[in-house]
Amino acid sequence: xxxxxxxxxxxxxxxxxxxxxxxxxxxxxxxxxxxxxxxxxxxxxxxxxxxxxxxxxxxxxxxxxxxxxxxxxxxxxxxxxxxxxxxxxxxxxxxxxxxxxxxxxxxxxxxxxxxxxxxxxxxxxxxxxxxxxxxxxxxxxxxxxxxxxxxxxxxxxxxxxxxxxxxxxxxxxxxxxxxxxxxxxxxxxxxxxxxxxxxxxxxxxxxxxxxxxxxxxxxxxxxxxxxxxxxxxxxxxxxxxxxxxxxx
Numbered sequence: 001x002x003x004x005x006x007x008x009x010x011x012x013x014x015x016x017x018x019x020x021x022x023x024x025x026x027x028x029x030x031x032x033x034x035x036x037x038x039x040x041x042x043x044x045x046x047x048x049x050x051x052x053x054x055x056x057x058x059x060x061x062x063x064x065x066x067x068x069x070x071x072x073x074x075x076x077x078x079x080x081x082x083x084x085x086x087x088x089x090x091x092x093x094x095x096x097x098x099x100x101x102x103x104x105x106x107x108x109x110x111x112x113x114x115x116x117x118x119x120x121x122x123x124x125x126x127x128x129x130x131x132x133x134x135x136x137x138x139x140x141x142x143x144x145x146x147x148x149x150x151x152x153x154x155x156x157x158x159x160x161x162x163x164x165x166x167x168x169x170x171x172x173x174x175x176x177x178x179x180x181x182x183x184x185x186x187x188x189x190x191x192x193x194x195x196x197x198x199x200x201x202x203x204x205x206x207x208x209x210x211x212x213x214x215x216x217x218x219x220x221x222x223x224x225x226x227x228x229x230x231x232x233x234x235x236x237x238x239x240x241x242x243x244x245x246x247x248x
Contacts, residue, residue, distance in 0.1 A: 098143070150164060152198065152201055
């Protein structure tokens with residue numbers, strides 16, 4: 001009997017019998033991709049957070065600068081408030097309302113007299129002006145008026161006379177002679193305290209005074225002018241002074 005060689009066993013292909021290497025498995029690559037994606041997102045979040053913090057710090061810094069600038073620009077140095085001292089001149093101005101009304105009536109009356117076309121109209125305008133002046137004066141008394149010495153002197157008896165300008169083309173005055181002063185007693189004797197006060201005064205000096213206006217025979221106020229023409233346009237009023245003192 002012929003000896004036959006033993007039958008050869010078929011083996012599995014090598015590719016099928018060996019296991020696949022780990023880097024050729026699909027799920028390994030899926031895990032790798034996932035990890036890379038997660039790391040990338042984490043880095044982006046950290047960068048965003050850092051940017052936000054940086055922005056916040058920048059805004060905070062800008063706000064601090066703005067606050068500092070606001071404080072520096074809005075604060076102003078303290079101003080020195082002038083202190084007003086009440087003097088005799090200030091008091092005279094405060095109490096001159098009566099005098100201002102008096103002068104306004106004179107100016108309005110002067111305008112009406114100038115606008116009159118007949119002597120009768122002028123005379124009526126003059127009477128109306130004097131009535132307005134008397135209504136302003138309380139018991140014919142002027143208190144704490146101001147003015148400028150226009151004329152000052154003494155008559156033959158040594159009594160003082162004085163004229164004070166109280167406004168444009170308007171004056172109050174004493175008589176300057178004893179004859180005209182009979183019964184009016186406007187001249188100032190040396191026994192009157194006012195006498196010593198006015199001795200140093202000169203023309204142009206500012207004064208404050210009080211006086212009593214005298215009543216005229218045919219007019220509301222006694223005039224020092226010789227004619228009604230001048231009394232209407234450049235009035236002079238005869239008064240008895242009760243106080244005269246320098247105002248400067």
